[in-house]
Amino acid sequence: MTxxxxxxxxxxxxxxxxxxxxxxxxxxxxxIQKPERLYEASRYLLDAGGKRLRPTVLLTAGESLVDAEPLTTDYREFPTLYGAGDDSSAAAAGPDTIDLMDAAVSVEVIQSFTLIHDDIMDDDDLRRGVPAVHREYDLETAILAGDTLYSKAFEIMLETGAAPDRAVEALNILATTCTKICEGQSLDVTFEERDDVTPDEYLEMVEQKTAVLYAASACLPAVLLGADDETIDALYGYGLDIGRAFQIQDDVLDLTVPSEKLGKQRGSDLVENKQTLITVHAREQGVDVESLVDTDDVDAVTEAEIDDAVAELEAAGSIGYANEMARDLVAQGKERLEVLPDNEARELLFDIADYLIERGY
Amino acid sequence: MTxxxxxxxxxxxxxxxxxxxxxxxxxxxxxIQKPERLYEASRYLLDAGGKRLRPTVLLTAGESLVDAEPLTTDYREFPTLYGAGDDSSAAAAGPDTIDLMDAAVSVEVIQSFTLIHDDIMDDDDLRRGVPAVHREYDLETAILAGDTLYSKAFEIMLETGAAPDRAVEALNILATTCTKICEGQSLDVTFEERDDVTPDEYLEMVEQKTAVLYAASACLPAVLLGADDETIDALYGYGLDIGRAFQIQDDVLDLTVPSEKLGKQRGSDLVENKQTLITVHAREQGVDVESLVDTDDVDAVTEAEIDDAVAELEAAGSIGYANEMARDLVAQGKERLEVLPDNEARELLFDIADYLIERGY
Structure with missing residues (x-):
C-alpha cells in the first residue's frame, strides 16, 4: 500500500x-493568426495557466479504455477499439487511430470560453492571478474572444479523425454540454437574488454549470475510440460525480485557503453573496447567511471577518456537510469505473477523483 | 417576360x-424551457421579426437541387440525392429524406446569436424596432442568451438525420463560419479606430462578418442532401457573392432610407464613424469623411446634416461605386447557379439575388 x-x-x-x-x-x-488581437485575447487565459484537469481526465480515460501504458502512447495517433476483434460491427467502421489530443484541447478551450464570459457576467477582475480578459483587453474583445474559442472548440473536436458516426455523437455531446453550462450559469445568476435556494437546487445548478464538462471529458474518449454504450454512460457518470465534488470542494476552498494561494480574496463568495452548498445548508440550519459578512466589497473585507464567518459555518456543520457530500460523490464516481479494464490508467482516474477533494487549492 | x-x-x-x-x-x-428567463431572452430577437433571408436561401437551394416544385415538399422530410441512381457510391450511404428545416433554423439561430452579441459590442439600443436584448434584459442575460443560441444551433444542425459523413461536414462548415464571423467582427471593431481602411480590406471584412453565413446557407443543403463537391462549391460562391452584395446594399440603405422605415436613425453608420464601402471609397477620393457629420450622438444628428453628407458622398461617386459593386457581385453569384438544374427554385435564387440589391429596405 502506498x-x-x-x-x-x-x-x-x-x-x-x-x-x-x-x-x-x-x-x-x-x-495566433489574423486578426492578432482577437487570437491573443482568445489565448490569454489559456496561456495564463490552469491545471488542465479536464483534458487529463479525458486522456487518462482513453489510456485506460485501450489498456495503454500511461504516457507511452502518442495522443495524436491514439489506437482505437476498432478491429480489436470483439465487436465485429464496429470493427468494420472505424479508423485504427485517432487524434485524442484534439478532443482534450477542445474541452479545455470550452472551459476557457466559459471562464472569459463568466468573468464578464460576474464582473470579476482577476482569474488565475492575472486580470480577467475584459480587464486586460475590453468588453468587446472579451465577448468576441469567448465566441471565437466556442467555435474553435467545435472545429478542433472535428479534427480527431474519428469515425463519422462517432464524431457526430461527440459533437452532440459537446453542444448539449455547452447548452447545459449556459443553463447552469443562468441558474447561478438567479440564485444570487434568492434566499431560499435548497441544497438540491444548488446541486442541480452545479451539475449543469460545472460537472457536465467533466462528464463530457470522461466519456468523449469512449465515444471517439468506439466503446460500447455501457462504458460511455459509466464514464459520463464518473465525470458528473467528480465534477460536482470538484465544485463543492472549490466552494470549501474559497473559505479555507489563504488569498495568496487562491489567487483571489478568500471568502469572496460570501462577500459577493454567492450561493454555495455551504451557505444553502447553513441557511437551512438557521444561520443568517446574509449577515455573515457586512461588506459586499471584496477589497474592503478583513481576514478577521472571514475567520468569524467560517467559524460560524463550521459550528452549523455546513462545511462538514459539504466535505461529506464531496467524499460521497467521489466514492460513487470511482465505483462506476469498474466498467474499465483494471490497469494503471484506471488507478490514476481513481486517484484524480481523490485528488479533487483532497487538494489544498 | 415578367x-x-x-x-x-x-x-x-x-x-x-x-x-x-x-x-x-x-x-x-x-x-421556452427552464430556466425560462434564459430561453425567453434567447427567443426575444428571433420572435421580434426578421426576413429569414438565410433560411429562405437554404430551403430554396434545397428545392432546386432535388428538382422539387417550390413549397410543395415537406421540409421536415425532404428527399435527398441518395439513391437517385447517378452516383452509386453515394446511393449506398445516405438516407432517403432529411429534415432540411433543422438546417434552416440553425443558420437563423446563428444569425440571431451574432446580432445579440454585436448589439452589446456596438452598444446599440434598438434592433428590429425593439430594444436590443441587453437593453430589454441585461448584459449578463444577453451574453448568456447568445451563448445558448450558439450551442443550440449546433444541436439543431445535428438533428437533420443526414448521413454521418455529411453531418460532420455540415458541422464543420457551421463552426468555421462562426469563427470567420468573429474574425470579421473583430476587424470591423478595429476599423473604427483607423482612417486608412482600403476598399479591399473592407470587402474582406464584409466577407467574413456577413457573407460567410449566406455562403453556408446556400451550400449546406448540397452538403446534407449528398450533392457533389462542384455543386457545394458553386453554391458557397453564390452565397458569398450575394452576402457581400447584401451588406454593401445595407450600407447604402443606411444613408438613403428614411429612419422610420429603417427602424433606426438614418445615417447612423456615419454618425458612429463606422467604415462602409462608401466611406472608404470617399476617403480615397479625398473626401474628409470624419467631418461629414459633426456629432457622434445618433440622438443629436439632424436630417439636414445627413442630407448634406449624402450629397457629398454622391458627388464623390462613392454611392454609385457601392451600387455598382453590389450589382457586379449579384451578377457573378447568379452565374454560379448554372451548376443547378434549370427549375423554378433556381429562378427564385436568381430573383433573391436581385432582390438583395433592389430592395427598398
Missing part, C-alpha cells in the same frame, strides 16, 4: 505530465 | 411563405 502523500504526489506528477503535452498542443490548435 | 415589379412581388411572396414555415419551426426547435 501512503496518501505518495499517491497525491503521483497524481500531481501524472497531471503535470499530461498538462505539459496539452500546453504544447494548445498553440498548435489555436495559433 | 416586369421587374412583378418579379419583386413574386420573390417577396416566396420569401414570405418560407418565412412563415421557418417561424413555425423556431418554437419547435427552441421551446
Amino acid at each position: 501512503t496518501p502523500e505518495a499517491r497525491e504526489e503521483a497524481v500531481l506528477e501524472a497531471v503535470r505530465k499530461r498538462r505539459e503535452r496539452v500546453n504544447d498542443a494548445i498553440p498548435e490548435e489555436l495559433p | 416586369t421587374p415589379e412583378a418579379r419583386e412581388e413574386a420573390v417577396l411572396e416566396a420569401v414570405r411563405k418560407r418565412r412563415e414555415r421557418v417561424n413555425d419551426a423556431i418554437p419547435e426547435e427552441l421551446p
Whole structure:
C-alpha cells in the first residue's frame, strides 16, 4: 500500500505530465493568426495557466479504455477499439487511430470560453492571478474572444479523425454540454437574488454549470475510440460525480485557503453573496447567511471577518456537510469505473477523483 | 417576360411563405424551457421579426437541387440525392429524406446569436424596432442568451438525420463560419479606430462578418442532401457573392432610407464613424469623411446634416461605386447557379439575388 502523500504526489506528477503535452498542443490548435488581437485575447487565459484537469481526465480515460501504458502512447495517433476483434460491427467502421489530443484541447478551450464570459457576467477582475480578459483587453474583445474559442472548440473536436458516426455523437455531446453550462450559469445568476435556494437546487445548478464538462471529458474518449454504450454512460457518470465534488470542494476552498494561494480574496463568495452548498445548508440550519459578512466589497473585507464567518459555518456543520457530500460523490464516481479494464490508467482516474477533494487549492 | 415589379412581388411572396414555415419551426426547435428567463431572452430577437433571408436561401437551394416544385415538399422530410441512381457510391450511404428545416433554423439561430452579441459590442439600443436584448434584459442575460443560441444551433444542425459523413461536414462548415464571423467582427471593431481602411480590406471584412453565413446557407443543403463537391462549391460562391452584395446594399440603405422605415436613425453608420464601402471609397477620393457629420450622438444628428453628407458622398461617386459593386457581385453569384438544374427554385435564387440589391429596405 502506498501512503496518501505518495499517491497525491503521483497524481500531481501524472497531471503535470499530461498538462505539459496539452500546453504544447494548445498553440498548435489555436495559433495566433489574423486578426492578432482577437487570437491573443482568445489565448490569454489559456496561456495564463490552469491545471488542465479536464483534458487529463479525458486522456487518462482513453489510456485506460485501450489498456495503454500511461504516457507511452502518442495522443495524436491514439489506437482505437476498432478491429480489436470483439465487436465485429464496429470493427468494420472505424479508423485504427485517432487524434485524442484534439478532443482534450477542445474541452479545455470550452472551459476557457466559459471562464472569459463568466468573468464578464460576474464582473470579476482577476482569474488565475492575472486580470480577467475584459480587464486586460475590453468588453468587446472579451465577448468576441469567448465566441471565437466556442467555435474553435467545435472545429478542433472535428479534427480527431474519428469515425463519422462517432464524431457526430461527440459533437452532440459537446453542444448539449455547452447548452447545459449556459443553463447552469443562468441558474447561478438567479440564485444570487434568492434566499431560499435548497441544497438540491444548488446541486442541480452545479451539475449543469460545472460537472457536465467533466462528464463530457470522461466519456468523449469512449465515444471517439468506439466503446460500447455501457462504458460511455459509466464514464459520463464518473465525470458528473467528480465534477460536482470538484465544485463543492472549490466552494470549501474559497473559505479555507489563504488569498495568496487562491489567487483571489478568500471568502469572496460570501462577500459577493454567492450561493454555495455551504451557505444553502447553513441557511437551512438557521444561520443568517446574509449577515455573515457586512461588506459586499471584496477589497474592503478583513481576514478577521472571514475567520468569524467560517467559524460560524463550521459550528452549523455546513462545511462538514459539504466535505461529506464531496467524499460521497467521489466514492460513487470511482465505483462506476469498474466498467474499465483494471490497469494503471484506471488507478490514476481513481486517484484524480481523490485528488479533487483532497487538494489544498 | 415578367416586369421587374412583378418579379419583386413574386420573390417577396416566396420569401414570405418560407418565412412563415421557418417561424413555425423556431418554437419547435427552441421551446421556452427552464430556466425560462434564459430561453425567453434567447427567443426575444428571433420572435421580434426578421426576413429569414438565410433560411429562405437554404430551403430554396434545397428545392432546386432535388428538382422539387417550390413549397410543395415537406421540409421536415425532404428527399435527398441518395439513391437517385447517378452516383452509386453515394446511393449506398445516405438516407432517403432529411429534415432540411433543422438546417434552416440553425443558420437563423446563428444569425440571431451574432446580432445579440454585436448589439452589446456596438452598444446599440434598438434592433428590429425593439430594444436590443441587453437593453430589454441585461448584459449578463444577453451574453448568456447568445451563448445558448450558439450551442443550440449546433444541436439543431445535428438533428437533420443526414448521413454521418455529411453531418460532420455540415458541422464543420457551421463552426468555421462562426469563427470567420468573429474574425470579421473583430476587424470591423478595429476599423473604427483607423482612417486608412482600403476598399479591399473592407470587402474582406464584409466577407467574413456577413457573407460567410449566406455562403453556408446556400451550400449546406448540397452538403446534407449528398450533392457533389462542384455543386457545394458553386453554391458557397453564390452565397458569398450575394452576402457581400447584401451588406454593401445595407450600407447604402443606411444613408438613403428614411429612419422610420429603417427602424433606426438614418445615417447612423456615419454618425458612429463606422467604415462602409462608401466611406472608404470617399476617403480615397479625398473626401474628409470624419467631418461629414459633426456629432457622434445618433440622438443629436439632424436630417439636414445627413442630407448634406449624402450629397457629398454622391458627388464623390462613392454611392454609385457601392451600387455598382453590389450589382457586379449579384451578377457573378447568379452565374454560379448554372451548376443547378434549370427549375423554378433556381429562378427564385436568381430573383433573391436581385432582390438583395433592389430592395427598398
